[in-house]
Amino acid sequence: xxxxxxxxDDSEIQDDMTTPLTKPFLQExxxxxxxxxxxxxLSYSEKCAFTEALFSLSRNLLKSDLxxxxxxxxxxxxxxxxxxxxxxKAVASVEALVDYLGLKxxxxxxxxxxxQRSHLWYIVHSxxxxxxxxxxxxxxxxxxxxxxxxxxxxxxxxYQHVMPTIARVILPLIDTLYQLWSVKxxxxxxQYFQKLSDLHCLEKDGIMGRSQQHHSEHEREEIxxxxxxxxxxxxGCQQTISRAYTVYGCQHMQKxxxxxxxxxxxxxxxxxxxxxxxxxxxxxxxxxLVNTCPEECWDGVLIPILTHTCHLIFTRLRDTWNIIAQxxxxxxxxxxxxxxxxxxxxxxxxxxxxxxxxVIALSREYAHLLEVVCxxxxxxxxxxxxxxxxxxxxxxxxxxxxxxxxxxPPEEQPANRWSTYQTLTPLGVRLLEVNPxxxxxxxxxxxxxxxxxTQTATKCTNIAGLLLEKAPVDSFSAxxxxxxxxxxxxxxxxxxxxxxxxxxLLHLALMIYQTTGRRCPDILNILSQLPGNTSDKVxxxxxxxxxxxxxxxxxxxxxxxxxxxxxxxxxIGEAFKRPPAAFDLPELAFKKKAKESREIxxxxxxxxxxxxxx
Numbered sequence: 001x002x003x004x005x006x007x008x009d010d011s012e013i014q015d016d017m018t019t020p021l022t023k024p025f026l027q028e029x030x031x032x033x034x035x036x037x038x039x040x041x042l043s044y045s046e047k048c049a050f051t052e053a054l055f056s057l058s059r060n061l062l063k064s065d066l067x068x069x070x071x072x073x074x075x076x077x078x079x080x081x082x083x084x085x086x087x088x089k090a091v092a093s094v095e096a097l098v099d100y101l102g103l104k105x106x107x108x109x110x111x112x113x114x115x116q117r118s119h120l121w122y123i124v125h126s127x128x129x130x131x132x133x134x135x136x137x138x139x140x141x142x143x144x145x146x147x148x149x150x151x152x153x154x155x156x157x158x159y160q161h162v163m164p165t166i167a168r169v170i171l172p173l174i175d176t177l178y179q180l181w182s183v184k185x186x187x188x189x190x191q192y193f194q195k196l197s198d199l200h201c202l203e204k205d206g207i208m209g210r211s212q213q214h215h216s217e218h219e220r221e222e223i224x225x226x227x228x229x230x231x232x233x234x235x236g237c238q239q240t241i242s243r244a245y246t247v248y249g250c251q252h253m254q255k256x257x258x259x260x261x262x263x264x265x266x267x268x269x270x271x272x273x274x275x276x277x278x279x280x281x282x283x284x285x286x287x288x289l290v291n292t293c294p295e296e297c298w299d300g301v302l303i304p305i306l307t308h309t310c311h312l313i314f315t316r317l318r319d320t321w322n323i324i325a326q327x328x329x330x331x332x333x334x335x336x337x338x339x340x341x342x343x344x345x346x347x348x349x350x351x352x353x354x355x356x357x358x359v360i361a362l363s364r365e366y367a368h369l370l371e372v373v374c375x376x377x378x379x380x381x382x383x384x385x386x387x388x389x390x391x392x393x394x395x396x397x398x399x400x401x402x403x404x405x406x407x408x409p410p411e412e413q414p415a416n417r418w419s420t421y422q423t424l425t426p427l428g429v430r431l432l433e434v435n436p437x438x439x440x441x442x443x444x445x446x447x448x449x450x451x452x453x454t455q456t457a458t459k460c461t462n463i464a465g466l467l468l469e470k471a472p473v474d475s476f477s478a479x480x481x482x483x484x485x486x487x488x489x490x491x492x493x494x495x496x497x498x499x500x501x502x503x504x505l506l507h508l509a510l511m512i513y514q515t516t517g518r519r520c521p522d523i524l525n526i527l528s529q530l531p532g533n534t535s536d537k538v539x540x541x542x543x544x545x546x547x548x549x550x551x552x553x554x555x556x557x558x559x560x561x562x563x564x565x566x567x568x569x570x571x572i573g574e575a576f577k578r579p580p581a582a583f584d585l586p587e588l589a590f591k592k593k594a595k596e597s598r599e600i601x602x603x604x605x606x607x608x609x610x611x612x613x614x
Contacts, residue, residue, distance in 0.1 A: 005047050006334070007076075008401070009071075012057035015317050016097070023061060023062070025061075026054075026057055026058060026061050029054060029057070030054060030075070031049050036050075037079070039326075040253065044121060044122040044125075046121065046123075046127055047079070047126075048122065048125050048126050048544040049490060051077070051126055051130070052129035052130070052132070052133060053075050054072075054076060055072075055073055055076060055129075055130060055133050055158075056133045056525050057503035058072045058073070059133065059157075066155055066156075066157050067157075068161075068162065069157035069159075070157040070161070073130070073157055073158060073161055076160060076476045076516065077126065077130075077161055078123070078129075079122075080165070080271060081464065083119050083122070084122060084123070084164075084165065084168060084169065084379075086119070087100075087119055087120060087123055087169055088168045088169055088172075090116075090120075091169055091172045091173045091176045092172060092176075094176050094180055094185055094188070096175075097176050097180060098180070098185070098188050098189065099141030100116050101117055101226070102114050102116065103188070103189050103190060103193045103196070104188065104189065104190050105190060106190060106192050106485070107192065107222040113220075114225075116232070117226065117229045117233075118229075118291050118512065120173065120229075121229060121232065121233055121236075121579065123165065123169055124169075124170060124173070124233050124236040124240060125236050127165050127166065127170065127240050128236050128239055128240045129160055130158050130162055131158070131162060131191075131240060131243035131244060132243065134156055134157070134158045134162075134247045135246055135247045139410075146486055146612075150553060152368060153247070153249050153252045154252075156247065156248065158247075159248060162244070163244070163248070163349075166240060166244055167261070167457065168534060170240055170241065171241070171261055171262070171265040171451070173237055173239050173464060173566055174234065174238070174241075174265045174266055174435065175264075175265045175266075175268055175269055177230065177233070177234050177237075177270075177382065178269040178270055178272060178273050178448060178590075179269050179272070180195070180196070180197075180230075180275065181197040181272075181273045181274070182269065182273060182438075183197075183215065183272070184272065192222075192223065192224060193226075194310070195223065196223060196226065196227065196230075197273070197274065198227075199274075199276065199354075199358075200231070201224060201229045201491050202224075202225060204354060206363075207354060207358070208350065208353070208354060208357075212397065233311050234277075234280060238280050238281060238284035238285040239284045239285070239288075241262060241266075241285060242285045242286075242288040242289050243288075244258075245258075245289055245292070245293065246288070246289075247290045250293050250294060250297035250301045250302075250429060251294075251296070251297055251301070253301065254300040254301050259300065259301050259304060259305070261306055262305065262394075263304060263305065266281065266285075266308075267308045267309075267312060270312055271312065271316075271454060273357075274318070275316045275320055275358065275359060275362055275576060276358040276359075276361065276362055278312070278313055278362060279315075279318065279362055280475045281309065282365050282366065282369050283365065284370075286306070286309060286369060287368075287369065287372060289301075289302065289305070290302065290306075290369075290372055290373055290427070292370070295426065295430075295437070296426075298427065298430055299434075302427075303430075303434055303437060305429070306373070306437060307436070307440065308438050309369075310437065310440040310441070310444055311440060313362070314366070314440065314443065314444045314447065316362075317359065317362060317366065317447075317451070319358045319573050320355075320402060321359065321363075321450075321451050321452070322358070324355075324356055324452070324456050327352065334365075360453045360456070363448065363451055363453055364455055364456050364457040364459075365451065366444070366448075367448055367460055367463075368459070368585050370441065370444060370445060370463050372458055373425065373427055373428060373430035373431070374424060374425060374427075374441070374466065374467065375422050375423075375424070375425065375428070375463060375466060376422065376423050376424070376425045377422050377463065379520070398579055402590050420460070422466065423466075424466055424470045425468070428441075428466075428467075428470075428472065432467070432471055432475075439476070439480070441463075441467060442464070442467060442471075442476070442480075443483075444460075444611070445463040445464035445467055445501065446460070446464050446483075446487040446488065447460075447483045447487060448460030448464075449461060449464065449487050449488060449490065449491030449495075450487050450490040450491055450494065452494060454495055454501065456494050457479065457491055457494070457501060458500070458504075461491070461501065461504045461505060462504075464484075464488075464508060465507070465508050465511070468484075468508070468511055468512065468515075468537060473515055478516065478519075478520045478522065479522070481523070482520060482522040482523055482526070483510065483517045484512060485512045485513070485523050485526065486526065486547040488505055488508050488509045488512065489509065489526070489530075489564070489567060491505050492505045492506070492509070492564060492567055492568050492569065493516070493567045493568070493569050494567035494569055495569060496567075496568035496569045496570070497568075497569045497570050502568060502569075505558060506560065506561055506564065507557070509560070509564065510556065510557065510560050513527075513560070514545070518542055518545070524538060527563060528568055530563065530564065530566050531562055532566040533566065537563060538563065541559055541560065541563060544556075544559060549599075556561065560606045
């Protein structure tokens with residue numbers, strides 16, 4: 001019942017049962033569960049598994065009787081409701097949470113109790129599993145792909161049991177955890193728990209590529225167990241909030257003011273924690289919300305949350321990458337480390353490498369979020385300079401008969417290379433009309449070009465090119481376009497040694513220059529001040545663009561590449577290439593071997609004659 005059915009849907013659970021499902025059958029199962037609970041043989045994780053399975057069965061057995069489903073769920077959550085008043089007081093402030101978890105004492109102290117954090121875990125994950133099982137039947141597909149709406153959230157059996165828990169415990173718990181992980185809270189902790197906000201040792205070893213030492217539950221330090229539990233509780237809180245929007249409907253959550261409560265709980269103290277702790281905000285909360293929020297709720301639900309998220313994460317990433325650039329000014333790409341610092345001590349170098357890997361991971365997660373928000377793949381994909389179109393055999397035969405669908409030569413192909421294999425999502429089109437989120441999208445996409453991570457720069461190049469194609473020319477001022485052009489040049493300097501990145505960045509820079517460059521004197525000044533450039537060369541390129549017979553796309557790219565050749569990044573071998581210093585070395589004299597004379601044998605019989613007989 002508990003283990004084999006947890007990973008299955010409600011319909012699969014009913015099909016697997018060999019006996020007919022009846023209400024007395026459900027009551028008998030519940031009595032057996034109560035017997036196990038009273039015997040104190042179940043852990044909190046096992047109780048969550050039983051709660052999920054029994055609630056899923058009740059949804060199948062009591063399909064039309066919503067009141068009885070709600071009453072049965074109330075009986076399942078009796079223990080959770082008994083813990084709510086105590087936990088609600090504990091999450092009201094960071095001081096109360098410190099006292100509740102016993103963080104002012106040592107684990108060896110008699111007053112220290114490990115059950116307190118188990119209560120937090122049990123409440124959060126019990127609420128989460130109920131929402132997962134409620135979504136399977138309560139959510140109804142809408143016309144938009146990937147979106148779901150709730151017919152009537154107030155009629156959902158879990159609403160009156162779950163929403164009070166979210167409002168009283170889960171939302172305050174997120175805010176309190178952020179305060180607990182802040183540097184300001186360290187004076188409240190005992191000496192043993194001073195490193196509570198640090199990265200867990202197993203995650204650190206995985207990032208650094210060290211062999212992970214697997215300890216048993218008893219051998220593991222108490223602070224390590226607490227770190228793992230608090231991280232799991234925080235991730236569960238983020239998933240619970242996201243599921244609540246899906247199950248009970250974004251429209252209803254907007255009416256009851258849940259959006260404002262979410263923003264207040266998630267973003268009030270988010271600036272005080274480490275940057276790597278923001279990854280669950282994207283992975284556990286935002287990605288699911290972006291994929292499920294209906295279009296009519298974008299303005300009231302999704303856009304306010306995205307605005308706070310983009311501003312928070314981009315600001316943290318920008319500041320962190322600036323610190324890394326100042327620390328290693330000679331670093332060219334994200335894969336190359338500054339070797340001059342290796343002698344300053346292994347500990348310091350390891351900490352710097354760890355910080356850089358953590359910010360790279362967050363950068364990639366943020367770039368993935370922007371990709372999900374903005375980009376929608378179409379049937380034509382661009383890979384390694386080739387356009388591959390995914391069609392059925394019938395469509396291909398029609399294309400072969402229609403000469404108008406034959407691919408044009410490279411010189412006649414349109415300059416908009418991104419729109420040929422991907423397009424802007426409807427959400428992305430809407431965000432381009434919203435201030436200040438449209439500026440945040442542009443700054444985030446173009447800002448990622450200058451970060452020392454090739455994978456992030458590749459994703460940001462695609463996003464930036466697509467946004468630039470779809471945005472109106474007069475969307476931003478000349479100063480903004482100058483900043484965007486400067487970010488592309490910095491990206492060329494850091495990632496120009498890779499062929500794919502170089503071609504895409506050159507095309508992106510040419511798009512900006514053709515759009516506003518000739519009308520923006522700052523961009524002309526930047527271009528003329530590049531190494532190897534003069535005002536005459538820039539003017540000659542402008543004259544080429546203004547000819548009556550416009551040049552081909554290939555000619556424009558080659559001429560523009562010559563203007564930017566002085567800043568395009570190179571590999572280490574090319575960047576520090578030295579010319580040969582000696583040209584007049586004497587030639588090496590090789591002694592030729594004398595040719596050996598070979599006697600030609602005409603009598604074949606003599607070859608087989610015994611030499612003693614001669």
